[in-house]
Amino acid sequence: MIRLIGFEFGKILKRKIVLAAFIMLAVFGIMLYMGDGPQGVISRLPDGTYIGGKEAIAYDKQVAAEYEGILTVEKARSILERFAPGTPDGGLWTINSIYRAVQNFFGNLDGSWNGLTVEEAFPDYQGEKPLILGYTDGYTGFIMMGMYLMVTLGFVLITALSPVFSEEYSRRTDALILTARYGKSRCSRAKVLAAFLFTLLTVGVCLLVMSVLFLAGFGLTGGDSSIQLNSRDLLYALPYFMTCLEAAGSCLVLWLAGALILTALTLMLSALCRTPFLTLVTALTLYLLPMLGPSLHIPRGLLSLTPFWCFLSEWTLTFPKLFGGEFSWIWIPALLAAVLIPLVLYLGRRVFARHQAG
Amino acid sequence: MELCIDRLTKQYGHKLAVDRVDLELHRGVYGLLGANGAGKTTLMRMICDILTPTSGEIRYNGQEIGSLGEDYRSRLGYLPQDFGYYPEFTAEKFLLYLAALKGLGKLQAMQKMLELLDLVGLAEERKRKIRTFSGGMKQRLGIAQALLNDPEILILDEPTAGLDPKERVRFRNLISACARDRIVLLSTHIVSDVEYIAGEILVMKEGRLIHRGAPDVITREIEGKVWECQVDSDRAEELCSQYNVGNLKNAGDKTIVRIIGDKKPGEGAVPAQPTLEDLYLYYFQEEER
Secondary structure: OHHHHHHHHHHHHOOHHHHHHHHHHHHHHHHHHHHHOHHHOEEEOOOOOEEEHHHHHHHHHHHHHHHOEEOOHHHHHHHHHHOOOOEOOEOOOOOOHHHHHHHHHHEOOOOOEOOOOHHHHOOOOOOOOOOEEOOOHHHHHHHHHHHHHHHHHHHHHHHHHOHHHHHHHHHOOHHHHHOOOOOOOHHHHHHHHHHHHHHHHHHHHHHHHHHHHHHHHHOOOOOOOEOOOOOOOOOOOOOOOOEHHHHHHHHHHHHHHHHHHHHHHHHHHHHHOOOHHHHHHHHHHHHHHHHHOHHHOOOHHHHOOOHHHHHOHHHHHOOOOEOOOOEOOOHHHHHHHHHHHHHHHHHHHHHHHOOOOO | OOEEEEEEEEEEOOEEEEEEEEEEEOOEEEEEEOOOOOOHHHHHHHHOOOOOOOEEEEEEOOEEHHHHOHHHHOOEEEEOOOOOOOOOOEHHHHHHHHHHHOOOOHHHHHHHHHHHHHHOOOHHHOOOEHHHOOHHHHHHHHHHHHOOOOOOEEEEEOOOOOOOHHHHHHHHHHHHHHOOOOEEEEEEOOHHHHHOOOOEEEEEEOOEEEEEEOHHHHHHOOOOOEEEEEEOHHHHHHHHHHOEEEEEEEEOOEEEEEEEOOOOOOOOOEEOOOOHHHHHHHHHHHHHO
């Protein structure tokens, strides 16, 4: 069985189109990292000098450390006043991480306080604990980049996995496979397992590289800060308490779940369609169609189970918790992914074994 | 060792591709003859359990092949017509992959792969990618893969397509050598491929098995229906348009015309000894025209 999985894994990996897809993913990843990574951070020092990269991160962390802790309106006002226009410290465009975050919720365009209390600034928030202010740029950058990288990775997975079964039909190797002893049993299991292994390794490597890069650039600082309080408008509508570290972890769960659901979907289509091209087109359509879901008023719960919205984890994370706040919605797509793996193992084998070769 | 085909039928819409075929196959080589669309490939696919019959059943040693599952497939070797392959695989990797699918252990697979590549004359090419192979080389590789598991039932659909005459002779000898302890069913258009090696010829027409028997026995059925006459070229052309003509051979300024038909084609015609090719032409000339 292991030998068969090895052969099937090699068949997936050695297609030229897969190599091309990986190159495109790497290029896109580098572009995203240039924007969301340490190089993309720019801050302005009190003397008006602009700094960037690691220097800016160090400065932002230093400023954030002064205000770390429970968010109060007094603290927000103090930050706004310290960095407000006309003070020695600069003007509206004097920027650092914590100022940008606070300005987002409590500032007018001229830098003055907008008069909102914490409750008014976060009307959706129903958490029991108070929101915690801190340095969030590393985590929000990680989540932003991860979301778009995963959406792109979805295309790579579809491209790589569309031919798993359907190419055997179009190449007419199905006749050889299905007349071999294990052709109707272990072979399809090996194909499915190799495909999931490919997904796990691809997602794993991508996320590992991204994590290492972000860790090296931003460190772990701000892990216990509330994710809602950030400068990117990310997850501001999250209704419950969640730290940046928990948010990053939840995104990892959703991304992995999305990738596994997409793998299962592509494999089923591959077993059913007669050519890899048909599989590719159908899988891409089903992958991208949920994009229109919100405007078509499709129930959010249903959309959150689709790979596209799992990858855009920000949207799914804002779902209220289930069972009296004990159970996060992210486990629903994760549960679906866990159910789909054995289901595809069973259905893939059944469809492939019953395929009428010729 | 008995493969029993019982009233096997395959219907596509209103067309009967295989029509109530009854057959019992034992050790030996069976040559399946028939024109395009006669149902040979459909019959073979059903025997290989990759096409579900509309009705009827196939039993191997008394058990229905579907219920035998892996056990049946472990005894089966199949070379499909225009068989599919992985162009980026080397010959070696292709055979090792199929050996794994056929349940051979790693060491056994390696030994068998080397042995078979040598047998089909591809030992030197084992590291070459299949996409660089000629048609004949691919076909030889296909034959090698069919033999990987030492099958008791060997189904070969047009196995000599693309082989040059030397390779065809080599293939015939290979099949003869390995047919002693297995059932070999091979379909072909090339009558000479089965004439020498098949113990029994099966003739299919329009989905039905219309004839079966040893080559010398079934050719006897058209005794008195094969004629030869020596005529000038104008008359030869005339005969070609009027009769079912086999070979034409020039003999000086005359042409020897071999005619297959129920009636004597003319005064100068003399009866000739029928061959398997004549039998094929007798049954299929109309379809081939």
